[in-house]
Amino acid sequence: MKHIVQRSAALAAVAALSMALAACGGGGSGEGGDTAASLAAKTQFNPQPYESLKDGGSLTTAITEITPQFNTFQTDGTLYTLNVWRWYNPTLITFTADGDPVYNPDYLTDVKQDTVNGNTRITYTINPKATYNDGAPIDWRSFESTWQTSNGRNQAYFVSSTDGYDRIASVTRGVDDRQAVITFNGIDVWWPGLFNVLLNPKATDPKVYNQGYINNPHNEWGAGPYQIQKFDQQNGTIVFERNPRWWGKRGKLDTRTFLTMESSAAINAFRNGQLDIVAVNSQNDYAQVKTQPGTEIRKGPSLQLDFFTLNGQSPILSDPRVRKAVFESIDRQQIVKFHFNGLDYTADPQGSMNLLPFQKGYQNTFDQVIRYDPEQAKRDLDAAGWVPGPDGFRQKNGQPLRFTYVNTGDDVVGKAVAGGTAAMLKNVGIQLDIRQVPSSDYSKIVTGRQFDMFYSGVSQGDPYGLAYICQMWCSNTGLIKSGLNDPKNDALVRSVNTLPTPEEQYARGAEAEKAALATYGVMPTVNLPAIYAVKQGLANYGAGRFYVATPETIGWQK
Secondary structure (H helix, E strand, O other): OEEEEEOOOOOOOOOOOOEEEEEOOOOOOOOOOEEHHHHOOOOEOOOOOHHHEOOOOEEEEEEOOOOOEOOOOEOOOOHHHHHHHOOOOOEOEEEOOOOOEEEOOOOEEEEEEEEEOOEEEEEEEEOOOOEOOOOOEOOHHHHHHHHHHHOOOOOOOOEOOOOOHHHEEEEEEOOOOOEEEEEEOOOOOOHHHOOOEOOOHHHOOHHHHHHHOEOOOOHHHOOOOEEEEEEEOOOOEEEEEEOOOOOOOOOOOOEEEEEEOOHHHHHHHHHOOOOOEEEOOOHHHHHHHOOOOOEEEEEEEEEEEEEEEEOOOOOHHHOHHHHHHHHHOOOHHHHHHHHHOOOOEEOOOOOOOOOOOOOOOOOOOHHHOOOOOHHHHHHHHHHOOOEEOOOOOEEEOOEEOEEEEEEEOOOHHHHHHHHHHHHHHHOOOOEEEEEEEOHHHHHHHHHOOOOOEEEEEEEEOOOOHHHHHHHHHOOOOOOOOOOOOOHHHHHHHHHHHHOOOHHHHHHHHHHHHHHHHOOOOEEEEEEEEEEEEEEOOEEOOOEOOOOOOOHHHOEEEO
């Protein structure tokens, strides 16, 4: 699935499950004159075998927020939810930098794919040692509970994404309890993106699923090389330690800590040695860390794209003519420049919400729907009855054409995007008020839809971006907060993943995305590079493209 992320110094330590929201990020490091094309195949995460790592030590990173919702499957979960979740819950499938699936032998001893009567069937054989922290076995029932809560058939579950799970016909017991047999309706080409992580069967009650994880991580329902040592909700801190119940390779780190911080605070914390790695979001950030002793810069493509969201439930923005005019007023080339101002990095504006520019099947569908044209925006507003007033701002029946843009955190790029967008809209007679709030308000703003206009990012968690097209564009999505996804497009969107080949899905997906973008709810802007300042010696961590490390393999090189 995809997860939302917000702009901040938060570091996506591992890839997200499907897609997730996050803060919009910054720019490049200013080294080497990189372009999006030159970074597409690049990774820098210091890959090291387990045996080359020291025993002991700690890892401390910043995170924008410890998201109140600890259930990564629930609709209010973000990328930050998943980054924490994977340190103390089962991680069955990870990926190489190139996107090849890797099955974790501590949980899965065998994975077999076959086709039966035209239906994809996957058989997972589970390690007999695998148990949750409360002593319950990890068996086929965990696959069943993950499917039943995520397939969309029970509306009591507020699920982040049903994509893929809704195409499963059955999850059954295999030769014994330690084998799960997954049978799809028809062919499924993206199946390795499912069951990367599991939901404990004890969380299947809808009230527990939706509310039981709020500010309660439920360490006893987890499993893996680490467990929670301390969760300090008030101060935004969570610390992990080795799990004495773990049956696999011992974690190399003594402790792993997430600290809630604003972007500028994180840079300062890295400089004074409090953090071991930090995201480099601007030229100013890079200038502060590039000469730090014992520091290296790790750079590669990110899985994140930034985008604007318009709240269609806002009275003024409920008119599609106004929304269209807003997007026609925004120069996406200028938004790209805000991200990379003064840096030796260039990229074209992002043209799709489904796929990233370096992925097969990518098309710039946005430019096929709407283009930067402030004069057309003025004509659209004229036609909608909004006329310029004495101060240059438009009004209608005595009401000003005015709404609010919420900006979270103190990231300089985020502030530049907010101010620049206000200036562009002013040019066509729209008054945009910027409301600045701390990063800690991010989940509240997003989940409560407390904005008229918002800028954030979405992060892919695996190589199968098109597998989550419904999470992005279906009318019941929990990911996109515009409230504008049209039910009339649902049949077209849902048909994409029923096609038997990736190539057919790419073509149908572009058609579906164009129809969805024509509701004028979201505007993609830029796919960011991933750039981190890292203390030398940190292994299996950094800019890895699709690479995901299991927690026990992260540590310090000997």
